[in-house]
Amino acid sequence: MKALVKYAAGPGNMEIRDVPEPVCGDDQIKIKVKKAGICGSDLHIYHSDIAIPVNPPVIVGHEFSGVIAEIGKNVKDFEVGDRVVSETAFSFCGVCDYCTEGYYNLCNERRTLGYWYDGIFTDYTVVPAGRVHKIPEGISFTAAAMTEPLACVCHAIYDLSVIRAGDIVLVSGPGAIGLMAMQIAKAEGAIVVVSGLTHDLERLEMAKELGADYVLNVQENDLIEFVNSITGGYGADVVLECSGAAPAIDSALQAIKKRGYFVQIGLPGKKITFDIEKVCYKELHFSGSLGSRKHSWRTALKLMKQGKVNLEPLANVELPLEEWETAFNRFEQKDGCKFMLIPADEQLNCS
Numbered sequence: 001m002k003a004l005v006k007y008a009a010g011p012g013n014m015e016i017r018d019v020p021e022p023v024c025g026d027d028q029i030k031i032k033v034k035k036a037g038i039c040g041s042d043l044h045i046y047h048s049d050i051a052i053p054v055n056p057p058v059i060v061g062h063e064f065s066g067v068i069a070e071i072g073k074n075v076k077d078f079e080v081g082d083r084v085v086s087e088t089a090f091s092f093c094g095v096c097d098y099c100t101e102g103y104y105n106l107c108n109e110r111r112t113l114g115y116w117y118d119g120i121f122t123d124y125t126v127v128p129a130g131r132v133h134k135i136p137e138g139i140s141f142t143a144a145a146m147t148e149p150l151a152c153v154c155h156a157i158y159d160l161s162v163i164r165a166g167d168i169v170l171v172s173g174p175g176a177i178g179l180m181a182m183q184i185a186k187a188e189g190a191i192v193v194v195s196g197l198t199h200d201l202e203r204l205e206m207a208k209e210l211g212a213d214y215v216l217n218v219q220e221n222d223l224i225e226f227v228n229s230i231t232g233g234y235g236a237d238v239v240l241e242c243s244g245a246a247p248a249i250d251s252a253l254q255a256i257k258k259r260g261y262f263v264q265i266g267l268p269g270k271k272i273t274f275d276i277e278k279v280c281y282k283e284l285h286f287s288g289s290l291g292s293r294k295h296s297w298r299t300a301l302k303l304m305k306q307g308k309v310n311l312e313p314l315a316n317v318e319l320p321l322e323e324w325e326t327a328f329n330r331f332e333q334k335d336g337c338k339f340m341l342i343p344a345d346e347q348l349n350c351s
């Protein structure tokens with residue numbers, strides 16, 4: 001089968017290769033990939049600027065939906081033909097304090113699908129049965145392929161911040177993650193401001209269509225002035241920073257209220273400079289967020305099933321797997337929102 005492989009450490013070093021189909025172990029499930037989303041961290045793997053352990057040569061990609069093709073002999077509760085998604089924490093130690101407290105996303109031994117273990121930019125992938133979740137009825141493969149990023153956003157919002165009805169929430173960065181964060185904040189009853197740059201205009205438009213109360217191009221409007229104007233000068237109750245860009249982080253730190261919740265979701269990919277003194281002077285609840293946990297997946301699937309979030313419009317570009325380079329470039333140029341790479345034998349929807 002054809003697969004997109006990161007074949008060596010260092011920038012670039014990615015190509016389509018012919019690889020053997022993976023073998024399904026006794027406790028594993030083999031999944032036929034239907035839709036495969038490109039994540040910002042796939043670009044970081046491409047550029048080799050990510051701190052999460054990568055083990056080349058490895059098939060990249062971790063956001064996907066599919067159908068069970070085979071189950072290992074010890075696996076219960078699943079059948080061939082089930083529509084499924086899989087968590088990306090392929091392995092973790094299971095005995096450290098983080099693992100036993102349910103925070104296996106933080107286990108030092110955590111090894112990830114598409115980084116350490118062969119991922120999903122290919123036809124078939126094999127994952128531990130314990131990481132697999134069934135896709136509820138009525139959710140398309142396209143939407144389901146975004147369960148992973150949605151689960152990460154659920155972790156950031158439900159485990160690391162507090163959003164109350166009526167709160168003003170600033171979502172900084174209108175990429176796929178930002179648009180998911182906005183929708184969950186709306187579902188929680190918040191008033192949401194989504195901020196972005198001139199090259200984000202299309203995504204800001206999408207934010208508006210998906211329910212954002214305000215969208216702001218910060219190259220044409222003063223973010224802090226605006227947030228002050230709708231909060232009586234206090235600032236946003238919660239910031240969900242999804243861009244990872246230093247100037248955005250800095251202005252979000254100015255736009256947030258004292259004692260507010262600030263969650264850094266976007267990865268800068270390098271050391272950056274921002275005014276951390278604001279965290280002290282404002283007594284902020286300042287946290288980062290990494291990956292997701294089991295209950296984040298359950299919540300993500302529930303929110304999709306109940307129609308509290310609408311993911312399908314985010315996936316506005318689908319390209320065949322062989323055109324991965326075009327997709328990566330366009331993604332980097334922000335020419336689209338969520339990009340899907342489709343295995344050769346699956347059908348393409350939009351391009």
Ligand SMILES: [Zn+2]
Nearest residue numbers: 039063148149
């Ligand atoms: Zn991802």
Ligand SMILES: [Zn+2]
Nearest residue numbers: 093096099107
């Ligand atoms: Zn552990």
